[in-house]
Amino acid sequence: MSALPESSKPPTRAERKHCWKLRDEYFTCLDKISIIDPAIVDKDPSRAEGCLDSKKKYEDGCMASWVEYFNKRRVIDVRQKQYLEFSEKMSGK
Amino acid sequence: MLSRFLRPTTRVRPMFGLHNCAQPRWLSTAATNNQSPHEPKRFTWKAAGLFVATGVGLAVYFKNEKERVTKERKKKEYEANRSFGKPNIGGPFTLINAATEKPFKDTDLHGQFHLIYFGFTHCPDICPEELDKMSDVVDILASEEKIPGSKKEDLPVVPVFITCDPRRDTPAIVREYVKDFHPAMVGLTGDIDTIKRVAKSYRVYISIPDEEDDYLVDHSIFFYLMDPQGEFVDCYARDKTPEEIVESFKTYKQEYLERGGTK
Numbered sequence: 206m207s208a209l210p211e212s213s214k215p216p217t218r219a220e221r222k223h224c225w226k227l228r229d230e231y232f233t234c235l236d237k238i239s240i241i242d243p244a245i246v247d248k249d250p251s252r253a254e255g256c257l258d259s260k261k262k263y264e265d266g267c268m269a270s271w272v273e274y275f276n277k278r279r280v281i282d283v284r285q286k287q288y289l290e291f292s293e294k295m296s297g298k
Numbered sequence: 299m300l301s302r303f304l305r306p307t308t309r310v311r312p313m314f315g316l317h318n319c320a321q322p323r324w325l326s327t328a329a330t331n332n333q334s335p336h337e338p339k340r341f342t343w344k345a346a347g348l349f350v351a352t353g354v355g356l357a358v359y360f361k362n363e364k365e366r367v368t369k370e371r372k373k374k375e376y377e378a379n380r381s382f383g384k385p386n387i388g389g390p391f392t393l394i395n396a397a398t399e400k401p402f403k404d405t406d407l408h409g410q411f412h413l414i415y416f417g418f419t420h421c422p423d424i425c426p427e428e429l430d431k432m433s434d435v436v437d438i439l440a441s442e443e444k445i446p447g448s449k450k451e452d453l454p455v456v457p458v459f460i461t462c463d464p465r466r467d468t469p470a471i472v473r474e475y476v477k478d479f480h481p482a483m484v485g486l487t488g489d490i491d492t493i494k495r496v497a498k499s500y501r502v503y504i505s506i507p508d509e510e511d512d513y514l515v516d517h518s519i520f521f522y523l524m525d526p527q528g529e530f531v532d533c534y535a536r537d538k539t540p541e542e543i544v545e546s547f548k549t550y551k552q553e554y555l556e557r558g559g560t561k
Contacts, residue, residue, distance in 0.1 A: 213466050213511065215419035218478050221426060270512045271422040 216268070224267035228275050231256060231263040241283045243276040373557055387522065387530035389499040393460065393492060396472035396485035404528055407484075411531075411551065412456040414522040416502045418463035418515045419475045424536070426479075432457045432521060433480040434540040439547065450482040455523075455547060457483045462504045462517045464493045523547065525554055 216224065234256035235243065246253045246260060253260070264272055388404070395402035413432055417425035439454040450456055459476050461467035464487050467475075476485035487493070497504050497517075505516040521543070523531040531550050534543050 213471070215466075215471065215475060218426070221423075225423070268420070268422075268512055270420070270514050274422050274514055 224263075224271060227259070227263040227266040231259040232279060234259050242280050369556070369558070376557055385501075385530065387500055387533075388524060388528060391492070391496045391499070393486040393488040393496065394469055396469040396476065396487055399469045402484075402486055407456060407458065407524070408528050409526050410451075410456050411454065411526060411547070412458050412524050414458045414460060414500070414524065415520075416460050416462050416497060416500065416504070416517055418461050418517070419467050419471055420463065420514065422514070424519060428519060428521070428536065429457075429459065429476075429479045429483075431540050431543075433483070435543045435547070436480060436482070438540060438544050442544075448480070448482045450484070453482055454551075458486065459483055460486045460493070460496065462493065462497060462502070463506065463515045464488055464490050465506070466511075523550065525550075525559065527559070 231243075235241075235246070235253065238253060238255065240246065240253055243260075246256065250257060267275070391404045392401050394400070395406075413435065415425075415428055415432055417428065419425075436453060436455055436457050440448065440452075443454055445452050445454070457480050459472070459479075461472055467487050469485075469487055472485035472487050476483040488496075494504065500522055501518075502520075503516075503518045507513045507515075519536050520533040522533050525531050531554075532546065534546070538546075
């Protein structure tokens, strides 16, 4: 069996779990300072100084495509939740 | 004896029953006909037995006929409905079995119900969650039917993973990936054209970017339940829990067996 390049090998279950844990730690930190879109931190790191450490761990522990995907998903999920709360409030009236 | 029947009677007698009557008693096994017309006829066990036996015989016959007709009608209804609302999902294919690295046909899955999921090994979270869910469904059903071990041939439903990313998902990689979820999970891969064709036959949407190494494949997320003859039964979306899928499967399996479906 020929050796496969590292990027072709998918993460194992343990590696997936590890990445998810780091992601959740970073996102929890962002929640505390009310930042929804992680891209804001990329553009202006000073806005999230307390989270830069967990950000680096997250980006080192996960594949780049996953980081991009999770970041985009966070924005979508938060917006969806806000929309649902809004429409529930409206239908309640 | 004939004179008995020619004798005029002054009383109205019931046609049947245990009373003496003017009609020839052809079911009667009474030893004698010499009894007075005013005495009630003795109850004969043989007559009663024959009456009951006839009744039981008729009841059994009608019950069987009813069952037969109901089964026929169910089958006819199913066939009629099939030609209208049933989507033409699935179809013949020849892919590569990751475990053996040999060709694997759709007919190799016949003889058992099977659940098919299209995904890719570099999937961040959805595929692992869905494959864990599929394994839970298989394990719940196996434990309910008290099936020991997890040999593929013994399972009530076979879990199947087909990759949407054959460029990176070689047989070796798929083999390692599916082992992590269920020991009996079948992992299939192949060349990109065949994979695309199979995905299309299952109405699975795939979008593979042009990037070299690190990319995600966009794909639709469903389990496809297929019956032992390779016919499409139903698909389950992400919102279904393992318990809901188990209950749904049991209903379909029951219907399948009632229609006379063979394993």
